[in-house]
Each structure stands twice: as structure tokens, then as C-alpha cells.
Amino acid sequence: MKTRFDRRNFIKISSAAGGSLILGMLLPTACKEPEAVATCSFQPHPILKIDNTGKITVYVARQEIGQGVNTSIPMIVAEELDADWKNIAVEIAAYGTMQPGDHDTGGSQSVLLDYEKLRKAGATAKAMLVNAAAAKWKTTATACATEASMVTNSNSKETIAYSELVCDAAKLAVPKDVTLKSPKNYTLIGKATKKSNIKDILTGKAIYGIDVKVPGMVYAVIERCPVLKGKLVKFDDSACKQVGGFIQCVTVASSAAPMHLHAGVAVIANNIWSALQARKVLKVEWDEGTENTDSTEALFTRFAAKSTGKPTYEVFKKGNAPAAQKAATNKIDVTYTAPFLAHGTMEPMNFIAAVTKDSCELWGGLQLPDWATNTIAEDLGIKKEKVKTNLTLMGGGFGRRLHFDYALEAARIAKQIDKPVKLIWDRTDDIRNDTYRPANLHRMQAAWDADGKLQAWQHHHVATSIAIMTDGPEAKNVPEMLGGASSDLWYDVPNVHTGYSHVDFNLQRGWVRAVEICVNTLPVECLIDEIATAQQKEPLAFRLSLLENRPAYETEITKFRQDPNRIANVLKLAAEKIGWSEPRKPNHFMGIAGHHFTFAKAYGAHAIEIELIAPKKFRIVRIVAAVDCGIVINPDGLKNQMEGGTVFALSQALMSEINVENNRVVEDSFFNYKIMHFNEMPPLEIHYVESQEDPGGIGEVGLPTVAPALCNALAAAGSRPRTLPIKKEGFEWV
């Protein structure tokens, strides 16, 4: 399996391609696939079909994982089309009907990448409808106005519905150039809009991967080797045969990059319950190899030892930070750590595969379906064109389904039997075989002169690499995890050194919502707070003094446009809304943090108020988030994402951790892999900056500043945590 996926390249290439894929592929497909009552339709772009019943179907290529692309994407099309939102039907774009990469969903990129393309598709269809109306009225297109799926003749005031123009429009040439609206004239974009499938969700009709049924399908669960890189010695399924419904066992070979699998024995039955029961009586002997005695406790000791030396990879160097640090009298040298983390999507991993000698059909949720489809084809020895992938809704993504280990397992099982097979992971499988966010440690050093001016900044990020997981031991992009902390560090410091060191560990790693930006914003936004405190300066004012006078620039390595003033603005907005400058109640303290989510082109901040009840015992009084992600497509979706991101990060700050002993994950359910519960939720409010800038992403922007804002509030209250989750340092919240 040689198929590679380069996440950084995905983000970069996709960003560059944002507005350029477009109209070359516009083909009118008149009267293609008529609906029951429709007699004409036209599809000026693969994502958009209009028929003469008035139905306008938007085929959403990006995957819906809860982030709301099944609403924001159709809104953008409908805006330029001047369609009545009530006429819009939303469907998942069938895999294979789009260009490579179009289905990929990660890095908060969907709206950011597709904005221009979607606008042009809508505007093109509108132009064709207008041209059809103009021909009918024997007037010019400029004499026609559009609104709510209707064309109006500005001279005669006659009106005609889009539906009545479809048959004529279908015969017209697709215009090469279309005029896009000025964002000032948007009527739908910017209006809070409910999820397009909300009724299906609320009535139980929404079909997720786990709900799909295929005729003749059987069910499988897998008993896996408890450690990665182990091997199967033998298994005995004689007791399974006593379980009603049991069919057979097959082996699942282990696998290395790009998609690691534990060696396993799949238990197949005619229903999931029988498969689960038979698994309980299956006897298996494993050869665990030699990498089966390590622990996270030992790993953090190795991290700490590594952090005192020079980074293996120097990522960014400006000036001479070590010399400036050495020469300075005012300095700080501190360490922050965070544990391995699991995604814990509410819908556990599952997938359906049917494999014949020379073809394969797949059903399920995938955030990167190209990577999964191509790799599975290669693994099965089947031509790519002979693999049909059917994409479904996902009960949560958070980066978990960027990885497709569960799909590869299903395909390998299906290859050995003559029926379609639905593989389901139980929750313990899910918590113990995740693609974990790497554990990480940051040694941070900074120095300043007698005037308080920052002179040196050094950031040594020590972690277990994701790239080595996806690309193998020779991975070239090992130090890629310094987003937000290399050339894109938003504070202006003359001497900066940032570097990365990898420490090996036999556990699967992967991308978890906001990965590196979240991981790096904790040390950056805590260190700046520590420096402000050391200088006896007000932490918000100290930040603003470093951001407000710094002009926008292009970051040296990552080539992102970064505007420190936009960080300053969200910091000020969060501060204003929480009442930062107002007198505080006794024992109430506040912390703040801001950041640029570079590749999502968004700026976010959190301010958190806590009440200290006893030393290290507190309650969160209130959380305020502020965000600037450019023009807001759907304010309701944006708020939902910021709320969700905040809760996700709050779990990480307060309670979530994956511990490993003997290379086995200790946690096995939501009883011990703790995430926020309903009753633990503090009051939360979201504010956003009104903006006309091109849209950025939002799915991950709510995370990075939560933990540092909370740690900064606790520091203001007298005791600074530098380890996540903070319960590890004895902090208690009520």
C-alpha cells in the first residue's frame, strides 16, 4: 500500500485551487434523469440540478459530519442563484461524480475552498435562466431581475418562475463568464438558517453509516491484538459455534503505513448481537512482539529528557534566540504537556464492504474518500474504477474518519466471504483503537530586556509523530506539527527558534479536531501570560501591545496571510463581552487567550471567568468566545460550531486523557474516558465580527484558546496549571 496522503499539501493545494476548478467542467445535461413529475431539468454544474417542477437540487460534495456543510454549501449556491430557500433540496453528491479531492473534508476547509466555485455554479444557472426569460420576452438579460426563484421583466413587470424556464434554459450554451454578486447584496448568506436535514434528524429518519442495510448482509466484530504491531499465533472458535447466529471467523492481517491495523480475528454472524456474544468465547493467542511494555508515564519521562536538548528538526529560525536568551537577565523556562486524546465520536466506527474477485462496493462515512477508496482498491488488488464507494452521514467526525482503518478492515473481511459484511466497533474497540491525538510536551523559553521588550522566544515541541504513522518511518514531514508556533507565531519577537523532536511509541496516532493549532496555542498563549505576569503587566494589554501595531504579513514558511490586528480585535471583543475591565467580584478571576487559526483563515479568542472556592478548587462562572472568520455564511451554523468546539476543548482541558500501560490503552468507555456532561456545562456565549472578507473555516476554531484561557484564569487565581487535563495537577472543579 503506497498511497500517501499529505495533510499539509491537502491544505495548501486545496487553498490554491479554491477558485479555479470551475467552469471548464460545466456541461449542460438537458433532461438527464427526469424526476417522477419533472419533464425537463438542467445541470449546469455537477453540484446543481434544476427541474421544471421548481425543485433545485444541490449535491453536496463535502461530507456532513455535524459541521453543517449540508446547509452552508447550498446556501452559497442558492444566494447566487437567487433561489427561494424553500425550493432547495440537498443530497449527498455521489462519489465519483466530482473531481478528485472535492469530497475531502478536513482542516475546516470546505466553505473556504468551495466558496468561489459554488457562487459561480449558482450564478451560471441563474444567467441561463435569465437568458431563457429574456428570449421569451424578446428583451435583454440586463432588463431582467431575479428574486426567490422568479425572473421579473423590469420594463413590463411580468414575472416568470424558474421552473417554467428550465426546458428552455437547458438548450442554451453555458456562459463562460458570469457576474457574481457584491457581498453587500447578499440576502441569504448571513441569515441564520437551520440544518437542511434537521427534520430527518429529529424524527429518526436520518441514515448514518451504521444504519445502512444491504441485502444479504452479515455482521462482524473484531477481536484485536491488544498492542499495535502484534501478530496472530492461533485462534480457536469452537465455542463460538455454540452461539446461535454465528457463521464463521476470518483473520484480519495487521497493516503499517498509511493505515495501521492491529492484527485481528473477525467474528461473523447473522446479527450483531450474535457476533458480540461469539466474540466473548473466542480464544486467541497473540505474539505481541517486543513493543508491549511501554507506558505513557515512561513516554513523558522520555519527552522531558528530550526537551532539554536541541530539537531534532529545526523548523523556524529568526535571529539567534539561544544567544539572546543566554545574555538576558529576565527570562523564563517552563514546560507544558498534554496527553494522548481519543475522538470519541458518538457513532462508533463502522463500515460495510462487499468484495468479489474483481470488484468492490463500500458503504459508510469517510472524511477522505479518495484516499480510502484508492488504498482499499490497491489492498484488494482491484482496479480503482471497479470500487464503488457510497458515502453516508456521519455521527461525528472530528478527524477520526480522515483515517479509514475501519473501512480497510471491513474490506479485508469481505474479501474472504461471499456476502456483504457490516463491521461494527463496540465502544471499547473505539476508545482502545483510536487514531489518537499525539501526547506532547513543549519546552518554552523566553527573555526580555530591561524595558520589558521581548527579545527571545524558543519553542521545542516534543511529541509522537503523526506523519510517521501515515507515511512510515521515512516520512519527510515529521516536524509538520508546529502550526501557529513557527513563522506564524503571532507575537513580534526579534529572535525566534522553534523545533520539533519525535519520540517513538507503539500506539496509533492521527488528526483530532484542530490538532497542531490546539496543541501549540496552549504553550504560546500561556507563556505570553506568564511573561506579562512576570513583568507585572495586565495580560490583555500586554498582548494588545504586541499585536495592534504589527502590520499584516505573509508568514515565512507556511505562506499564510496573518493579520495580528484581527487577533487583537477578537481579544477585545471577548474581553468587552465578559466585562474584563469591570470590577470583579471577590474570588472571581478571568483568563484570556487569542489565536490565528492559520489554515482556516480565522481568528478566535476565549475569555473565561472562574470563582475560586478553595485553593485549586473552582467553578467556571462563564465562558465567552469571539471569532472573526471573514464573511459568515450561516450565523446559526457558526455559533453551533463555536459552542461545540468550546465544549470539545473544555473536555480536553478539564478531564480527557488516554493512558497507556504495557502498550495497552487503559480507558475503555465513556465511564473512564471522560468528556463533558450536560450538567457540567457552564454558561457559554458566542460573538462574531461582522466582516466582508472572504470566508474562512469554523469547525476547529472554537478549540485552541479554551485551555489557555482557563489556565490563565487559574494562574490569576494563584496557581498555574501547565499539564492537561488540569485534574492531573490536583485541580478540582464543581
Add this chain to the structure above:
Amino acid sequence: MPQYKLTVNNKEFTANADAEMPLLWVLRDLLDLTGTKYGCGVASCGACTVLVDDVPVRSCQLQVQNCGSAKITTIEGLSEDGTHPIQQAWEKVSVPQCGYCQAGQIMNVAGLLKKYKQPTEEQINEMMAGNLCRCGTYTRIREAIHSVIEEVNK
């Protein structure tokens, strides 16, 4: 294999199932009622919540042999067309993100409102504490609960 007669959403169903098969899998795999979701199988998440004689129950923990003649209500049976006041409140507040846990959340609230006409904040917290939402829609769930309490007590 034993045969069980079940009353689900006011309809009679017959299921041939292992006596210990949890109601969750009977609903999803045998009766094709996939609105009830599997989340953990050990009652740690609440995604599989249904009403059994108006009491919210984790269907992953109730064996089919113990269902007896109880009236079982799933998300599909809460209303014909999504017009139950809880569903309407959920729509008004625009609660769901991925939506996977929401059937369990809604059925749990249905049970909450069967137990208390006007639940206090403590009663709401106590009843809802076991229903996880990884997308983090808790703030909106609380708002929707208050909205539906107000609506049904008008």
C-alpha cells in the same frame, strides 16, 4: 429461537430473537427502527434511550425477554411527522450538529416531562446528565428543554 411480541409505537411486532438480545438490537436490526442509536452498549452515553411505559430506558441494557407487554416508544413513534412539542422545540432552537445522539436526548426529555410537569434545574440536570453529546450541543439542549416546558405549560 424464542419469539417475542412487542408493542412499539402503538404497533404489534413479532421478533425472533435470542432471549438476552438487548431491545436496542431488536429495534435496529430486526424491526428496522434505526432511529434508536448504538453509542456504547454499556449505558454510558444515552444514545439508545427509548420510553418503556413512559419511563426513559437505555435500550442497550433491556433484554428482549424482559420487555413483556410494555409499551415501547422510539423516536419514530414520538409523533407522525416531527410535530411533537419536544421535536418542535429542538427545531426552533436548532439543536443538532451531527444529530446522532439527539434521538436519545429527545426521548430522555420525553421521559423527563412524563415524570415532572415543570422540572427544576436540578431535576433537569439529574435526568440529562447521562446523555452525552460529543458535538457539544448542551447549551442548546438546555434552551430547548426550557422552551418546551414553557410551551406545554401554557
